[in-house]
Amino acid sequence: xxxxxxxxxxxxxxxxxxxxxxxNKEWNSWIFASRKSESEINKKENKPDAVVIVPFYKRxxxxxxxxxxxxxxxxxxxxxxxxxGLIDENETPEETAKRELKEETGLNVAKVLHIxxxxxxxxxxxxxxxxxxxxxxxxxxxxxENEASEDIQVLKCSEHNIKTxxxxxxxxxxxxxxxxxxxxxxxLKHLVKRMKKL
Numbered sequence: 001x002x003x004x005x006x007x008x009x010x011x012x013x014x015x016x017x018x019x020x021x022x023x024n025k026e027w028n029s030w031i032f033a034s035r036k037s038e039s040e041i042n043k044k045e046n047k048p049d050a051v052v053i054v055p056f057y058k059r060x061x062x063x064x065x066x067x068x069x070x071x072x073x074x075x076x077x078x079x080x081x082x083x084x085g086l087i088d089e090n091e092t093p094e095e096t097a098k099r100e101l102k103e104e105t106g107l108n109v110a111k112v113l114h115i116x117x118x119x120x121x122x123x124x125x126x127x128x129x130x131x132x133x134x135x136x137x138x139x140x141x142x143x144x145e146n147e148a149s150e151d152i153q154v155l156k157c158s159e160h161n162i163k164t165x166x167x168x169x170x171x172x173x174x175x176x177x178x179x180x181x182x183x184x185x186x187x188l189k190h191l192v193k194r195m196k197k198l
Contacts, residue, residue: 001020002018002021003018004016004038013033013035014034016031016032017029018031018032032127033128048093048118050085050087050129050131051084051085051087051130051131051132052131052133053082053083053084054179055083055105055107056134056135058137058138062189063189064157064188065162067082067157068153068154070151075171080155080171080172080173080176082175082176083101083104103145103146104152105143106154107141108139109136109137110137112134113196113198114134115131118131136192162183166180
């Protein structure tokens with residue numbers, strides 16, 4: 001049993017206090033952030049909040065990994081990561097991925113390779129869940145459809161310059177780093193090939 005109380009009243013994200021009985025029958029209290037309403041939190045649905053798009057740019061049978069460099073106010077700096085965005089109501093993860101990739105990078109989804117089940121971003125501080133959408137993409141890079149609040153640079157990375165992103169001097173998203181490791185181990189072309197078989 002848990003009792004959830006809303007602590008803030010903001011538009012996009014709020015703090016909640018949850019009081020719950022632990023395995024020793026003692027009551028604990030925990031504060032977390034959520035984009036959901038109290039009623040949505042209580043439903044405990046496994047509906048994802050957002051997508052993270054892992055875009056493989058294909059041209060002449062060669063692949064590049066699309067990475068974005070975006071200013072993130074909570075860290076006061078630029079972070080290297082993937083295009084991402086919130087899933088609108090009545091929108092599928094695939095539809096969100098197509099919309100967000102176009103808005104943030106100017107690129108088009110040519111083929112969806114794999115869509116993950118919902119995964120949790122940081123369960124110690126938020127109930128946010130994300131879906132990874134692995135895609136092949138094409139088109140011309142552009143940031144003209146970015147919102148005014150977005151400060152994004154789009155990078156097309158070959159296998160050879162991916163090592164640059166593993167530098168300790170760069171702030172790398174926890175969602176990007178495992179993909180960089182997979183590329184280092186398997187190679188970009190082989191990773192895409194394996195994604196197609198999932």
